[in-house]
Amino acid sequence: MLTFVVRRTLWTVLVLFVISVLVFFIFFKTPGVDPARAIAGRNASPQIVAEIRAQFGLDRPLPIQYLLMMKSLFITRNLVSYSNQGVLVVPEIGAAAPATLSLVFGAAVIWVIVAIAMGIGAAKFRGRLLDPLLMILALIGISAPVFWVGQVANLISQGGLHNTPLFSWVPALGYTSLGQSPVLWFKGLIIPWITLSILYIGFYARVLRASILEIQNEDYVRTARAKGLSEQRVLLRHTLRNSMITFVSLFGLDFGALVGGGAILTEVVFNIHGVGFLTYEALISLDLPTIIATVVFGAFFIVLANTVVDVGYAWLDPRVRPT
Amino acid sequence: MAEPLLEVRDLKVSFRTEDGTVRAVDGVSLEVAPGETLGIVGESGSGKSVTMMSVMRLIIDPNARFEGEVIYKGRDLMKLSQDEIRAIRGEGIAMIFQDPMSSLNPVYRVGWQIEEQIRAHEKVSRQAARARAIELLDAVGIPHPAQRVDDYPHQFSGGMRQRVMIAMAVSCRPDLLIADEPTTALDVTIQAQILALIKKLRDDFGTAVVLITHDMGVVADIADRIAVMYAGRVVEQGSLRGLFYDAQHPYTWGLLGSIARLDRPRPRRLTTIKGLPPSLIRLPEGCAFGPRCPHRFDRCAEVPPLTDKLGDGHLDACFLDPEQKKERRDRAIRPDLTAQQDLAVPQDLRPEPELTAGWEGGVDQ
Numbered sequence: 137m138l139t140f141v142v143r144r145t146l147w148t149v150l151v152l153f154v155i156s157v158l159v160f161f162i163f164f165k166t167p168g169v170d171p172a173r174a175i176a177g178r179n180a181s182p183q184i185v186a187e188i189r190a191q192f193g194l195d196r197p198l199p200i201q202y203l204l205m206m207k208s209l210f211i212t213r214n215l216v217s218y219s220n221q222g223v224l225v226v227p228e229i230g231a232a233a234p235a236t237l238s239l240v241f242g243a244a245v246i247w248v249i250v251a252i253a254m255g256i257g258a259a260k261f262r263g264r265l266l267d268p269l270l271m272i273l274a275l276i277g278i279s280a281p282v283f284w285v286g287q288v289a290n291l292i293s294q295g296g297l298h299n300t301p302l303f304s305w306v307p308a309l310g311y312t313s314l315g316q317s318p319v320l321w322f323k324g325l326i327i328p329w330i331t332l333s334i335l336y337i338g339f340y341a342r343v344l345r346a347s348i349l350e351i352q353n354e355d356y357v358r359t360a361r362a363k364g365l366s367e368q369r370v371l372l373r374h375t376l377r378n379s380m381i382t383f384v385s386l387f388g389l390d391f392g393a394l395v396g397g398g399a400i401l402t403e404v405v406f407n408i409h410g411v412g413f414l415t416y417e418a419l420i421s422l423d424l425p426t427i428i429a430t431v432v433f434g435a436f437f438i439v440l441a442n443t444v445v446d447v448g449y450a451w452l453d454p455r456v457r458p459t
Numbered sequence: 460m461a462e463p464l465l466e467v468r469d470l471k472v473s474f475r476t477e478d479g480t481v482r483a484v485d486g487v488s489l490e491v492a493p494g495e496t497l498g499i500v501g502e503s504g505s506g507k508s509v510t511m512m513s514v515m516r517l518i519i520d521p522n523a524r525f526e527g528e529v530i531y532k533g534r535d536l537m538k539l540s541q542d543e544i545r546a547i548r549g550e551g552i553a554m555i556f557q558d559p560m561s562s563l564n565p566v567y568r569v570g571w572q573i574e575e576q577i578r579a580h581e582k583v584s585r586q587a588a589r590a591r592a593i594e595l596l597d598a599v600g601i602p603h604p605a606q607r608v609d610d611y612p613h614q615f616s617g618g619m620r621q622r623v624m625i626a627m628a629v630s631c632r633p634d635l636l637i638a639d640e641p642t643t644a645l646d647v648t649i650q651a652q653i654l655a656l657i658k659k660l661r662d663d664f665g666t667a668v669v670l671i672t673h674d675m676g677v678v679a680d681i682a683d684r685i686a687v688m689y690a691g692r693v694v695e696q697g698s699l700r701g702l703f704y705d706a707q708h709p710y711t712w713g714l715l716g717s718i719a720r721l722d723r724p725r726p727r728r729l730t731t732i733k734g735l736p737p738s739l740i741r742l743p744e745g746c747a748f749g750p751r752c753p754h755r756f757d758r759c760a761e762v763p764p765l766t767d768k769l770g771d772g773h774l775d776a777c778f779l780d781p782e783q784k785k786e787r788r789d790r791a792i793r794p795d796l797t798a799q800q801d802l803a804v805p806q807d808l809r810p811e812p813e814l815t816a817g818w819e820g821g822v823d824q
Binding site for chain 2: 263354355356358359360361362363364365366367369373374377378381452453454455
């Protein structure tokens, strides 16, 4: 167990290092990027630009600059945004995280429940009408881009039908924190949740269906039937339990990626100021400190999710447990 | 014969496929008396497994079609509802399978899997079921059962897993145990142990056994009666003695002739049955074994019925005259007796074959 923790920690450090280095150097090698000029503003005189360059340490060699940035990101935690003067990046991400977590958690609950139901339904009704129907629906869900679905949902609920009883309950776009008003929190997130989960529902339903159909042919499922168990028990305790191994490992990775900023499109479309939204703004204004910080934040969650998946995997499948 | 425990009457199982209808089982009738051991022998694809899986109604395939009756304790299993057949599975008729590596669920402890079966049929507490599981593991010869009960299948060897399967199968004291090639996937040394175990449990519990195998050696060890299947039909059926010493069907001769025997002079080469089993989609006209049979004659263009020719309960499906058969059979099964020059020369003086490595019974030289 201790070796596992140590190995994972070292692994995390390595991943964060590589990713931050990559982002850092790609940023400075991008043609036309000059942070000093960006900070100084459009009409700044060359002297001011040079002053800012010296003040932010932008005239020093890149490796030094990298180390300084890492120091202020991880140790002193006083990394300042280039584009929003005086805004500290680390607390900004901390403030954005609850919105992202709320969005992703809710969507994950919906997508896991619906995908399991659809996967089981399709597998159970294989060869009948329901199966291809559900799978076509899933394919549509996978094919529909999330920003498009989100915009359509906004058009309907905020525009055309907002004044009908059907959608009059929908609050204006934006995020209300759970502490502030649980009801508003829920109302404001329900449409983003559904929007974000559609892609994953389609994908996970298809994966689960395929996995169930594969596991159904396993000898131990036949054994379970020969034991005299009910069809329901055979399906839930024997087939589904083994099918969930694939499902859970995929889920961990997707969940980690979304918490780490992968819900960027949904957040932008619904004006939810989460980590993805922050990344989006930072990218538009070429705000390197925020970009680096959000990317490192995202990478951290992906690595963390990976670790959780490994633990969950061992919990689900005794064959991979260390003995 | 006592009132049969299980009676299969004219069972037909076919599967619709893109290439046509596969007649996997084509009119099979079998009986198993309480406490009796029936061996079903045949090569791959002869329908032996499909027959017994159909008895358990374990074939779940929308393209499968079943005809005929399976009478168990006076009830036709083919007509039972899902709930009724479920109550019989595991409780009245239990089954063990060929591959112990994949027959146990990898994510559950073996004890849990045994308890699950017990609790599916009896209202007992988890503790009581667990105690029974430990007893059963002990009974099938698993050392330290109280600890092993909490192990996962992957922590057991193949032979041990088959023991667990057997413990599970007998956990509700079934009247009938169907063993579908229980030793095929195991080492030879383990095979003998598993067979001995099945025999012991059969005697202890008074369970009837149907043993499906392609290995004549396995049935010789354990069966009271033997049915030989070929291309979805039973071609010969009789007592163990009758089948080994008075086989009536040329296919059975082929099976018997292909056993490597240590107690007889070594043949230069083991006899084989020429050709391949027929396609079950397009069975040959008449006797299905005809195209591979060296004794084929005009009448074989008809399907030979399975009849008792000598009135001794021994059934066979061959048109050859029983008197004619004797000499032909000896030639098929005991080439060592019929090839006189082999016997005339003392064994150690006979010239060794130049190359024996790789042959049955051959020694690398």
